[in-house]
Amino acid sequence: MDKTETLFSTTLISLLSGIVMKNGNAEIWNTIMSKQYLIDEYMAKIGLSLVIDEDGGYAFLKQNDGDELPHLVKRQPLSFRMSLFLVLLRNEINEYDSATGEGNLVVREEDMVRRMKPYFPEVTDEVKFTNSIDRCISKALEMKILMPVKDNEEEFEVQPILRRLVDAEWLSGFNREMERYMEENGISMKETEEEDKKDEPV
Structure with a gap:
């Protein structure tokens, strides 16, 4: 196998392994x-299609809907805590986009602890x-939703792929679970908003 074939095969394996980031490996991204x-x-033969977001700088394989072939794309089961973590990150991105719309949102562990605590x-x-919460951060790093900020172990850059993973359909299903959880635990949205304001720097 020559270098070109090896690189193509490596690229296919990388895609089958998960999300490929533009800033991860230039040769694979260019391929x-x-x-x-x-x-x-090539992937259509095994029921997959390639999704590329050039602006976001990522690519991944998606299982084709209605295909009767066995599923090759790993489905990652998420705990309620992890799901909430992703939703709050998604909300942070929405606020950030409305405020600046430039670059990627950067969060710290203490930010997410503060956001999660009212729930x-x-x-x-x-x-x-x-x-x-640290375990949620580790899982998000594994999923390539967060990337560590260079030379700063306490800050993490939220990757654009979160917008695609946590979409309207996903949020709708989670919101139903969230309403049930808050009702069972006697939590109101007003209380969580007041906690957020209380913790915000003056």
Whole structure:
């Protein structure tokens, strides 16, 4: 196998392994861009299609709807806490886009702890709760939704792919779960908003 064939095969394997970022490997990204029609044709045989977002700088494989072939794209089961974490990140992106619309949103662990805390009113162990948010951050890094900011271990850049992963349909389903959760735990949106304002710097 020559270098060109090896690179093409490596690109296919990378796509089958998950999301490919533009800033991850220039050779693989350039292969995706130059061979996208060939990749799409190849993947269609196994029930997958290539999705590229040039502006967002990412590409991934999507399972074709209604295809009777076995699913090759991994479905990642998410806990309620992780789902809430992603929704709050999505809300942060919306606010950021409305305010500036430039670059990618950067968040810190303390930001997400503050955002998440109002939804868990019975928290008694602050360290344990913070550790649970750290696990959400680690999962988001694994999913390539967050990327560490260079030379800063406490800051994370939210990647554009979150907009596609947490779409209107996903949010609709989660909101139903959220309403049930808040009702069962006696939490109101007014209370969470007041907690957010209380924690915001003056």
